Amino acid sequence: MAAPGPRQSSGGCPCPWPAARRRLPVLRWLPRYSLAWLRLDLVAGLSVGLTVVPQALAYAEVAGLPPEYGLYSSFMGCFVYCFLGTAKDVTLGPTAIMSLLVSSYAFHEPVYAILLTFLSGCIQLAMGLLHLGFLLDFISCPVIKGFTSAASITISFNQIKNILGLRGIPRQFFLQVFEMLRRIGETRVGDAVLGLACLALLAGLRAMKSRLPQATRVESLPVRVSYLIVWTTTTARNAVVVLSAGLVAYSFQVMGSQPFTLTGSIPQGLPAFRLPHFSMVTPNGTVPFQSMVEVGARLAGTGWAPLGLTPAVSGSLCSRRRLCFANILGSFVSSYPITGSFGRTAVNAQSGVCTPAGGLITGALVLLSLAYLTSLFYYIPKAALAAVIISAVVPMFDAGIFRTLWRVKRLDLVPLCVTFLLCFWEIQYGIMAGMLVSGILLLYSIARPPIKVSDGDMLLVQPWSSLHFPAVECLRDAVCSHALTASPPRSVILDCCHISSIDYTVVVGLAELLQELHKHGLSLAFCRLQDPVLQVLLSADLEGFQHFPSWEEAGEALGCPWCSPGVGTPGCC
């Protein structure tokens, strides 16, 4: 679906307001909606729905919340994206990474998670209104890769305890690994067998799916029917696996024994539509809004980590405007923070979705599950859900990134490794340390830009990149140290062809440099200034400022005999 520009003629579209169509993209495709699209959107919507329902139950466990909150989080994003979305295949909802981030803020208290959703939305909205969205570009690729790779390992290990049927394992990664190894003997055989079987089944179906050839219409009916069955099974593999595991568990229940740990009862019915709670009543008294927020802020930024990472991790999947509406509205229906899901977006695309209307089907399926199917979810074994999570997060681990960075840019291994390693300690510390390291590397390269100094009769100094204010000290040092320590001291030509803009601090620094050199009887000539930079320097009215269009002319001017160093009439040029 190419998005028509706002000034393009409306063509067949009966909507007369380009501005409205720009703000409400649903108006672009709804008038042209056809039955053929409906059929494909229905199939895609159902496929995504059959993926999201088991994933939602599973991710809620990662977030440390009761399973129903996963479902509460899964429909509002679909509806919002249907109206505001421009790409046909993006789906918003709970994701493994966001669930992990929420888990360190929510302390198993849904009230905190819902408040976080609301605040995320508001902060995203404020950033959009203040045009501060560019700040998110400062989360670099190595940090995201390090974080997602570490998260993939952390989440997988976190779920292995469910596959082994162990309880009371601590949340911290290293303690978790230690406890799990120590108590490996307590493994519940039923859970372990079922979990591994589900994992194997999911991996097999996934491999089948990736090898499935495109069906052609010329083939015979039986071939096409069996293709359809295979396609459905592999696409909705999460649902198939969870359903099968649930049936097995139910059969055992009917036979009077239960070798599996089950999900247990989930309250039936849709969540209430209401404002999130801004305070919480506990046995020890009411926790006011301020301390709820503070608790999050004190957890070293977990509060904002999801806000920052949401759009960064989901990449170009979904704009902030949609996410902020999805989160604010989501918080009214007890959702925890959501974002764009890569996995389900792929399912959607592969199912041949035509318009964002597929989201309506998905959302409706989630609502129907909440209304009628929760009693069936009772029998879903936790090991099956763990298998769903593990098979979703394992592909996020990118082992090749270390080798790639070693080959391409070794310095970027530093933020990658810092993020990756510290994420095992505490996910938010890893993210922040990584951002800090990559920020410091960035700031360092701004404060200390490459400066090429060519010695000769004159000194030719060439900043190899733009001059922002922190770089001016470094430029002054480079010029002074070369010009004054040489014997005899040299005049300087400053080649500014790479400088695209300067600020007042740089102007002051250059003025001081001019003075310093004049004091020693030397000249400083600027050459190849870009026009805006020249304007600024001219308006600053620097003493002794001289500009030439090329090195040669500058060299000639400085080389005139009555100007040469040693004759002692500085400033004559």
Add this chain to the structure above:
Amino acid sequence: MAAPGPRQSSGGCPCPWPAARRRLPVLRWLPRYSLAWLRLDLVAGLSVGLTVVPQALAYAEVAGLPPEYGLYSSFMGCFVYCFLGTAKDVTLGPTAIMSLLVSSYAFHEPVYAILLTFLSGCIQLAMGLLHLGFLLDFISCPVIKGFTSAASITISFNQIKNILGLRGIPRQFFLQVFEMLRRIGETRVGDAVLGLACLALLAGLRAMKSRLPQATRVESLPVRVSYLIVWTTTTARNAVVVLSAGLVAYSFQVMGSQPFTLTGSIPQGLPAFRLPHFSMVTPNGTVPFQSMVEVGARLAGTGWAPLGLTPAVSGSLCSRRRLCFANILGSFVSSYPITGSFGRTAVNAQSGVCTPAGGLITGALVLLSLAYLTSLFYYIPKAALAAVIISAVVPMFDAGIFRTLWRVKRLDLVPLCVTFLLCFWEIQYGIMAGMLVSGILLLYSIARPPIKVSDGDMLLVQPWSSLHFPAVECLRDAVCSHALTASPPRSVILDCCHISSIDYTVVVGLAELLQELHKHGLSLAFCRLQDPVLQVLLSADLEGFQHFPSWEEAGEALGCPWCSPGVGTPGCC
């Protein structure tokens, strides 16, 4: 004193260790010390000493500490700089701005101020060892100007209450102005008359000093003697004014009446040499180290503001290495944080100082005052000290900066005005808000570099500055929006002549851009890549990557008929 390079032959210097001379600059000049230098250093040391003693008493009042702490802070810097200093005229000690910053952390408790001195020194040391000093370059000129101008007004107003003899005026600027206007009727006539007289006298002497011609040796003895008297009076004007005011107050005291508010008794003797206290005993129990530090940190960064601003405000006056030793050692003698003083450095230079040995004289004078003169300081009227402060800080106000910035770079007015205005609310908020604003402006220019797009048969895209990782999104948007929305869609030539280095995030962004364009049957050619950038891109092994030394060659290559868009064999180049 030219600093000899470490590898230069030692010349007349008997010291055989260049490394030692580099680390301990005193070894450079001490072996060559002469009697002629001693005479000049003595004069300069005394001049500075006569300036620093009254200023120290006055600045302690600004810092909210008892007057003796000003003197405690005034000698260690002189001694340290004598051994470690390279410039002959720099003097370290208490300054008005640092006193103001300390006042918001110390709450009239010297223990806090001394701990702050120690921590400042340690943090400066750590930053030096970790090579993080470049971070201080991120305090821009408009922020420093805004802050010093606001501090000049704040400190002056703060002292007007002493000139008017008013008591119990709140510290906050606006409340202070309000209360002062409300209670102007309570003015003590004696204080006001004395204070205004001192101000006038100081201004007059200052004006005389600036108009004093250089003495020549040819003039007659009476002329030279009267010149010496005028020179001494104008140079040591602070001491002269304070001494005169003290004499007047003493005369009144002898006559049995006292119209002035006096400094009061100051404990005699040198401070003990001991470690700073890391906890504090109060009537309500012991305050441990952690909460002492936390209180400072919670005051929104006051704790670190002095650390950051010290070298930034004192400019190139003094390196961090000297400051950190001066502060760490200073904390052992109950000093509050010190820095380089512009005013006294000027006095030192004008007095003809020859070596940093002048500092020894100054320090000795301060120690002598502490040992023997504190009983005399009892009679110094507070109004006279207030006049000393006001005459020291008024020149820091730079009214012209607003006009200059309007002319040179209007955008820099934003951090200037934010800093200037918020400093009246609370000095540390002003500094931080200013740094935040100038940081955001800097980050914005990095994340959104100027990109020139020239349309034609091909699209020529030219990033006008270096590409750091936050800029890659912006580049992709610029290329995609121009290349894909044009009809017919255009292939793209990316001119990289201004790009001096790229990181992995940029590489990933460029790879995605190549893919995106190939998907639409378009090509992307790089031209004029600098060598390190080309190496990185080659090692990344991008699909469809092609590089040409100039636009023309790139254009020719893209323009070949089997490559043109529409023919449908993308990637053939």
